[in-house]
Amino acid sequence: QSALTQPASVSGSPGQSITISCTGTSSDIGAYDYVSWYQQDPGKAPKLMIYDVTNRPSGVSNRFSGSKSGNTASLTISGLQGEDEADYYCSSFTTTNTYVVFGGGTKLTVL
Amino acid sequence: QVHLVESGGGVVQPGRSLRLSCAASGFSFGTYSMQWVRQAPGKGLEWVAVIWYDGGVKYYADSVKGRFTISRDNSKNTLYLQMDSLRADDTAVYYCARDGYGYGCHWYLDLWGRGTLVTVSS
Numbered sequence: 001q002s003a004l005t006q007p008a009s010v011s012g013s014p015g016q017s018i019t020i021s022c023t024g025t026s027s028d029i030g031a032y033d034y035v036s037w038y039q040q041d042p043g044k045a046p047k048l049m050i051y052d053v054t055n056r057p058s059g060v061s062n063r064f065s066g067s068k069s070g071n072t073a074s075l076t077i078s079g080l081q082g083e084d085e086a087d088y089y090c091s092s093f094t095t096t097n098t099y100v101v102f103g104g105g106t107k108l109t110v111l
Numbered sequence: 112q113v114h115l116v117e118s119g120g121g122v123v124q125p126g127r128s129l130r131l132s133c134a135a136s137g138f139s140f141g142t143y144s145m146q147w148v149r150q151a152p153g154k155g156l157e158w159v160a161v162i163w164y165d166g167g168v169k170y171y172a173d174s175v176k177g178r179f180t181i182s183r184d185n186s187k188n189t190l191y192l193q194m195d196s197l198r199a200d201d202t203a204v205y206y207c208a209r210d211g212y213g214y215g216c217h218w219y220l221d222l223w224g225r226g227t228l229v230t231v232s233s
Binding site: 034036040045048057101102105 | 157172206211
């Protein structure tokens with residue numbers, strides 16, 4: 001069982017917007033703004049999409065945005081495209097001895 | 112171009128040891144903290160360890176503490192993971208990754224290698 005809770009799957013049609021939630025606790029997401037999101041295609045390494053809750057690395061489409069409220073972080077993808085189909089993982093620093101926790105991953109399907 | 116290339120994976124018997132390496136190129140390796148993350152077959156990501164840019168601080172996941180050792184040689188632009196007392200549940204693809212902040216840690220990984228597979232089996 002992962003420390004951060006994500007839905008196992010989400011889906012949307014091209015052009016729509018979807019949001020993936022990531023629920024933690026007051027020891028991780030609720031404590032720091034060290035929340036990041038990663039996109040992973042099958043058989044490939046993860047790719048950073050969002051860091052420090054809301055920041056987008058250069059080269060990442062502005063269709064990707066991040067937010068946080070309390071112990072829950074969210075990744076929103078607007079204007080869905082077929083190339084967005086992938087697994088998405090959230091991550092957070094934690095005050096526990098674990099230091100870093102990941103969500104279990106969400107499989108995004110573009111219908 | 113910036114690159115991280117892992118090596119050293121393979122099949123190993125339970126209880127034995129293995130050392131992974133991660134060669135960095137295209138950036139100032141000695142100014143970034145580095146981490147190892149693993150992914151068991153068909154499973155999600157699991158954080159393993161972090162080492163500060165100067166090697167002065169190291170943290171480990173509880174699942175590997177006391178068995179794995181992270182280290183680095185900034186003169187060789189190389190990160191290492193010494194894995195001892197390996198168990199079947201250590202079977203995974205091991206990724207080395209760069210913390211994007213520089214010098215310290217902001218706990219996000221902006222550069223990843225392609226990973227190396229470690230299989231622990233008798």
